[in-house]
């Protein structure tokens with residue numbers, strides 16, 4: 001049998017929108033891999049695999065939908081500019097005039113955004129705007145990031161700081177609620193702002209990290225002086241919006257504290273700015289393992305090719321990945337939507353961790369479901385999909401009471417130590 005020497009044809013990533021659009025009919029990766037692995041010996045196989053893996057982490061292979069969006073709205077830019085996270089941040093959508101190009105708004109919605117009456121500013125990366133493109137405010141992901149007049153309705157039980165984080169901050173920007181762990185808020189900036197953000201008092205363009213150095217040093221001193229702290233959660237805002245050097249300084253200083261065993265990063269970047277997950281970032285973070293990354297996801301439509309590539313890239317870096325999701329009315333409050341999200345997350349190596357009841361932060365009552373509805377959703381997940389795809393349903397108690405996990409009630413009666421249980425199908429069993 002003749003040995004095949006050339007397994008793959010070199011396919012350079014498109015250098016411009018024009019080139020990329022020409023290539024839009026290229027095969028999806030699974031098909032390409034199959035063909036590329038038509039090898040005859042192990043060397044050819046390894047060559048094919050190395051090239052394939054390299055492409056998996058790149059963002060050169062954009063979907064035709066994304067390419068058409070770029071060509072229509074940013075015809076002057078190259079694909080490498082689009083894939084540059086700094087370009088994405090710099091060119092984010094921040095006004096009603098820009099937003100209306102992508103999202104169908106009514107006159108009232110447009111006027112509300114233009115008057116800028118919300119606590120949280122509007123900011124959406126062009127990448128995330130491409131997902132909302134052509135949709136209106138009824139589309140779940142539009143609702144999650146586009147301001148609406150419902151935010152002006154403040155319920156009596158809503159608070160600026162619903163979890164009393166400031167009362168549990170021994171120094172500014174560091175929350176010490178639980179015995180062995182702290183939450184360290186290192187930036188108030190996010191590349192895209194979620195309308196239901198628990199920390200809307202803190203995040204935004206004029207966030208409270210202006211005096212970052214002094215506040216940061218106080219936080220580091222506090223962690224150093226408390227031997228009981230073995231777990232530090234770096235959050236904000238979104239820490240992955242910091243430049244590599246700044247982020248490394250933060251992690252390095254925490255890692256140098258001998259009693260800190262675990263560092264966690266909380267981020268929404270892989271969902272809203274996947275271009276940020278560069279090889280340079282992963283290489284830098286790898287130096288500080290064990291490092292856990294907890295990613296905020298809202299809806300299955302966020303699991304695009306780019307986001308999948310970003311998650312795989314992080315997973316290959318050796319970071320255990322988990323997700324947290326806020327249960328939101330009209331966005332993801334159905335077992336079908338959440339099952340799809342959690343299953344997709346597992347397929348990109350992210351373990352669903354928390355499903356949060358929406359906190360009672362100012363102007364968010366339109367997003368809040370009843371706890372009974374959340375329990376009903378959990379009942380429709382457990383047993384009906386892999387246990388790995390079922391997160392803990394969490395209520396973060398007001399006034400700093402902390403997180404509690406809620407479970408549907410499976411216990412029937414108890415008699416002489418024998419329990420009657422209902423299984424996931426509602427059938428009765430004794431134990």
Ligand code: SF4
Nearest residue numbers: 190193194197237268
């Ligand atoms: S990414 Fe997190 S911190 Fe930033 S706006 Fe969304 S919920 Fe708030």
